[in-house]
Amino acid sequence: MRHLLSAGDLSRDEAIQILDTAEELLNVASRPIKKLPTLRGRTVVNLFYEDSTRTRISFEAAAKRLSADVINFSAKGSSVSKGESLKDTALTLQAMGADAVVIRHHLSGAPHRLASSGWMHGAIVNAGDGTHEHPTQALLDAFTMRRHLGDLTDRRITIVGDVLHSRVARSNALLLSTLGAEVTLVAPPTLLPVGVEKWPVHTTYDLDSALHKADAVMMLRVQAERMQNAYFPSAREYSRRYGLDARRMGMLPDHAIVMHPGPMNRGMEISAEVADSVRSVIVEQVTNGVAVRMAVLYLLLSGSNESDPIPESLV
Amino acid sequence: MSAYLIRNANILGEQVADILVRDGVIESIGSALAADDATVVEAKGLIALPGLVDIHTHLREPGREDAETVLTGSQAAARGGYTAVFAMANTEPVADTAGVVEQVWRLGKEAGYVDVQPVGAVTVGLAGERLAELGAMADSAAQVRVFSDDGKCVHDAVLMRRALEYVKAFGGVIAQHAQEPRLTEGAQMNEGELSGILGLTGWPAVAEEAIIARDVLLTAHVDSRLHVCHLSTKGSVDIVRQAKVRGVNVTAEVTPHHLLLTDELARSYNPIFKVNPPLRTAEDVEAVRAGLADGTIDVVGTDHAPHPMEDKECEWSSAAFGMLGLEEALGVVQLTMVDTGNLTWAGVADRMSFTPAKIGRLADQGRPLVAGEPANICLYDPDAARTVDPYASASKSRNNPYADRELPGAVVATFLRGVPTVLDGKLQEISA
Amino acid sequence: MSSTSASPRARVVLDDRDISRALTRITHEILERNRDSRGLVILGIPTRGVHLASRIAARMSEVEGRTIAHGALDITMYRDDLRMKPARALEHTSIPEDIDGKTVVLIDDVLFSGRTIRAALDALSDIGRPRAVQLAVLVDRGHRELPIRADFVGKNLPTSLSEKVRVRLSESDEADQVTIEGGEAA
Numbered sequence: 011m012r013h014l015l016s017a018g019d020l021s022r023d024e025a026i027q028i029l030d031t032a033e034e035l036l037n038v039a040s041r042p043i044k045k046l047p048t049l050r051g052r053t054v055v056n057l058f059y060e061d062s063t064r065t066r067i068s069f070e071a072a073a074k075r076l077s078a079d080v081i082n083f084s085a086k087g088s089s090v091s092k093g094e095s096l097k098d099t100a101l102t103l104q105a106m107g108a109d110a111v112v113i114r115h116h117l118s119g120a121p122h123r124l125a126s127s128g129w130m131h132g133a134i135v136n137a138g139d140g141t142h143e144h145p146t147q148a149l150l151d152a153f154t155m156r157r158h159l160g161d162l163t164d165r166r167i168t169i170v171g172d173v174l175h176s177r178v179a180r181s182n183a184l185l186l187s188t189l190g191a192e193v194t195l196v197a198p199p200t201l202l203p204v205g206v207e208k209w210p211v212h213t214t215y216d217l218d219s220a221l222h223k224a225d226a227v228m229m230l231r232v233q234a235e236r237m238q239n240a241y242f243p244s245a246r247e248y249s250r251r252y253g254l255d256a257r258r259m260g261m262l263p264d265h266a267i268v269m270h271p272g273p274m275n276r277g278m279e280i281s282a283e284v285a286d287s288v289r290s291v292i293v294e295q296v297t298n299g300v301a302v303r304m305a306v307l308y309l310l311l312s313g314s315n316e317s318d319p320i321p322e323s324l325v
Numbered sequence: 326m327s328a329y330l331i332r333n334a335n336i337l338g339e340q341v342a343d344i345l346v347r348d349g350v351i352e353s354i355g356s357a358l359a360a361d362d363a364t365v366v367e368a369k370g371l372i373a374l375p376g377l378v379d380i381h382t383h384l385r386e387p388g389r390e391d392a393e394t395v396l397t398g399s400q401a402a403a404r405g406g407y408t409a410v411f412a413m414a415n416t417e418p419v420a421d422t423a424g425v426v427e428q429v430w431r432l433g434k435e436a437g438y439v440d441v442q443p444v445g446a447v448t449v450g451l452a453g454e455r456l457a458e459l460g461a462m463a464d465s466a467a468q469v470r471v472f473s474d475d476g477k478c479v480h481d482a483v484l485m486r487r488a489l490e491y492v493k494a495f496g497g498v499i500a501q502h503a504q505e506p507r508l509t510e511g512a513q514m515n516e517g518e519l520s521g522i523l524g525l526t527g528w529p530a531v532a533e534e535a536i537i538a539r540d541v542l543l544t545a546h547v548d549s550r551l552h553v554c555h556l557s558t559k560g561s562v563d564i565v566r567q568a569k570v571r572g573v574n575v576t577a578e579v580t581p582h583h584l585l586l587t588d589e590l591a592r593s594y595n596p597i598f599k600v601n602p603p604l605r606t607a608e609d610v611e612a613v614r615a616g617l618a619d620g621t622i623d624v625v626g627t628d629h630a631p632h633p634m635e636d637k638e639c640e641w642s643s644a645a646f647g648m649l650g651l652e653e654a655l656g657v658v659q660l661t662m663v664d665t666g667n668l669t670w671a672g673v674a675d676r677m678s679f680t681p682a683k684i685g686r687l688a689d690q691g692r693p694l695v696a697g698e699p700a701n702i703c704l705y706d707p708d709a710a711r712t713v714d715p716y717a718s719a720s721k722s723r724n725n726p727y728a729d730r731e732l733p734g735a736v737v738a739t740f741l742r743g744v745p746t747v748l749d750g751k752l753q754e755i756s757a
Numbered sequence: 758m759s760s761t762s763a764s765p766r767a768r769v770v771l772d773d774r775d776i777s778r779a780l781t782r783i784t785h786e787i788l789e790r791n792r793d794s795r796g797l798v799i800l801g802i803p804t805r806g807v808h809l810a811s812r813i814a815a816r817m818s819e820v821e822g823r824t825i826a827h828g829a830l831d832i833t834m835y836r837d838d839l840r841m842k843p844a845r846a847l848e849h850t851s852i853p854e855d856i857d858g859k860t861v862v863l864i865d866d867v868l869f870s871g872r873t874i875r876a877a878l879d880a881l882s883d884i885g886r887p888r889a890v891q892l893a894v895l896v897d898r899g900h901r902e903l904p905i906r907a908d909f910v911g912k913n914l915p916t917s918l919s920e921k922v923r924v925r926l927s928e929s930d931e932a933d934q935v936t937i938e939g940g941e942a943a
Contacts (some may be wrong), residue, residue: 095635115640116525118641121643123595142523142525204517209521209522
């Protein structure tokens with residue numbers, strides 16, 4: 011593993027290795043000294059073109075617990091907002107000796123560009139790109155599910171909401187099917203991507219039908235502004251047809267868990283009652299996020315020797 | 326003016342003969358011609374084609390001289406075997422007045438590598454709101470006959486109808502960039518399985534097809550003439566095919582890149598492959614090849630669209646649409662149409678020279694290679710092969726989607742009215 | 758590492774009975790040195806150190822007449838060669854009880870450069886502050902690169918650097934055996 015760009019790039023063995031490693035690293039959080047010397051002297055850059063305090067903090071905590079030096083490079087208040095190109099930013103990071111760049115970008119594929127352009131040589135971790143993917147979120151979701159449900163083979167996972175615009179849904183669909191789970195995507199037809207029938211998942215427009223056998227239900231954030239583009243008529247109608255409320259939660263098997271990648275729209279895709287119920291593992295997802303990101307950084311950065319020098323053509 | 330004796334050229338791949346060029350015209354064609362004063366050009370093994378005519382070129386001047394100028398674009402065209410190009414109107418300022426089209430036309434004359442025939446904008450500023458002064462452009466020195474808002478679609482049905490009607494007065498044609506704007510808001514690539522996976526907003530085929538369908542109906546209704554730019558989908562080929570059966574006066578164009586490349590290239594997120602209309606599926610590529618073979622698609626137009634490096638060295642969604650093509654078009658056509666048996670060299674001459682000149686009403690371009698005609702000739706070696714190097718180009722830009730690809734063929738010489746613009750594969754100095 | 762039986766060129770230096778005797782002796786030495794076994798925490802270093810720790814703890818329990826707990830201390834994240842080698846999977850760390858103020862006995866199969874033990878000491882100090890740390894190894898093959906020595910040694914085994922010492926234990930391999938492989942002809 012050289013970069014983590016898409017959950018789809020992970021083999022089953024690689025995914026399991028990350029999850030197993032995270033399992034061990036979770037214990038570090040409960041020790042008196044919550045730090046490992048593993049990445050001492052390595053530099054991890056958090057390159058955030060999009061505000062996401064929770065993801066940035068999670069990666070920052072992960073890198074720091076591994077003793078890496080962390081540089082936060084935010085699009086706000088940096089040369090990025092003055093129009094510096096991705097290329098120039100990448101050359102700068104290369105010159106700074108970044109061993110890994112955790113990139114969050116509002117445009118799909120920006121992490122791929124960094125990884126394949128030759129502008130820099132560090133490992134690239136996709137921390138969410140546009141409407142494409144968010145592989146570490148999927149890993150932490152799978153990690154959380156595994157802790158509650160055990161091996162995910164043949165487990166039924168229902169993902170509900172704005173699949174079209176959701177990088178979380180894409181990454182989860184790919185990773186969970188790699189791990190052998192049976193994924194069902196539930197959304198109004200307008201919010202399912204063209205070609206979804208070729209994905210390794212089931213789809214349905216009817217939420218109720220996808221609840222009674224589900225081992226886990228993941229509710230996706232739905233932005234109310236989507237209704238301006240006629241994806242659905244109103245927030246109320248969306249909530250009625252695709253929101254998870256107490257009645258629907260009652261249809262789930264007793265062992266089933268409720269997940270949400272956050273931030274939640276209470277009252278839209280999830281009712282407060284459900285979000286705060288004992289089945290909800292939403293807060294746990296946050297804790298697990300740090301361990302999973304530690305695992306990813308460890309596996310990407312150990313073994314890679316000193317980063318290569320910049321090719322002459324770029325100097 | 327000097328004379329050239331082109332020996333043993335394979336004319337349209339049909340007949341090996343000598344061509345004697347003098348004073349800008351083909352003086353004679355025959356075997357074992359002799360002329361003591363003529364420079365001999367040995368053309369054994371070379372195909373002689375009429376000078377190619379590109380109905381769809383972006384020369385960027387005025388306004389974006391950092392990307393291309395009339396001179397550099399003309400030179401790239403000459404290197405591609407072209408003797409005439411239609412320069413699209415989306416310059417800065419837009420070519421929507423007699424003044425701008427005459428400027429472009431004059432710059433073309435000064436450059437002297439190809440005939441630069443300006444295309445006039447259909448609407449003022451390409452804004453799609455009111456008609457530009459089409460008649461003034463038609464009457465100008467540039468004698469504009471092709472009108473297009475290319476880059477943008479004339480999506481207002483009433484405006485499109487009026488434009489089609491209005492240009493009948495001077496034998497004009499509306500060249501439509503078929504793209505329903507609402508269906509393609511924020512669109513980045515072909516809408517299909519891949520756009521869903523890559524998380525890039527899709528550009529659905531129906532957004533092209535719906536406009537083409539509407540436009541052929543409008544064209545029939547007002548009995549005018551429509552040219553469909555860079556048609557890219559199987560559905561579009563079907564619509565044009567049916568329209569022709571029904572006798573609608575419609576012509577269609579396909580780009581070299583839509584004949585060869587598919588949307589799979591977007592997987593790299595490398596914006597060098599970002600273009601409008603987007604690269605489509607392999608099935609669409611098959612359909613446009615078949616359409617070009619059976620004449621449903623009349624011409625190959627390059628949609629040569631130079632962009633400076635910084636507009637491509639960025640995220641896919643921030644990158645500009647468009648790719649180069651003038652210097653690779655003939656090679657791509659050979660690869661996809663000739664070598665596959667879809668088209669003869671005579672067919673190539675038809676799709677890349679005769680018909681585009683006819684559509685654009687260029688009198689002395691796209692003429693047959695016979696005595697008495699203007700000596701616009703392309704000598705092409707179909708047995709050569711090359712690896713495309715974006716830096717070995719006359720264009721100012723490097724957004725070449727064929728970079729590092731093997732393409733067959735090489736343009737050995739191009740004659741514009743008897744003057745070699747390219748000889749031995751090398752661009753010649755032109756004394757204007 | 759290997760679970761296959763000794764290759765033809767391998768020389769058996771300890772067989773199952775030798776290993777058993779050595780562990781019994783180490784157990785007694787540990788108990789002798791540390792009068793009060795209640796203050797002892799036995800930690801094995803994965804993989805084979807954990808098996809040895811479990812055997813030693815079992816013997817201690819027998820002698821002491823009560824269950825002596827043992828645990829595992831993974832040192833992967835503390836290694837000093839992480840940059841050079843491909844990422845390795847983590848082994849499980851389990852600390853049976855609070856180590857503050859206790860005597861920790863680290864158990865490993867082979868003592869060589871001393872780097873593993875250096876890493877283990879670092880790992881230990883991140884978990885707590887033991888009163889003392891002692892080291893027991895089945896085999897000491899020499900060639901130390903750090904100022905580290907074992908308190909309890911099953912067998913001192915002079916080796917050349919070109920030789921490989923392989924410890925096989927029935928928990929992960931098919932038999933108990935220590936062999937020396939490779940090097941110059943014996």
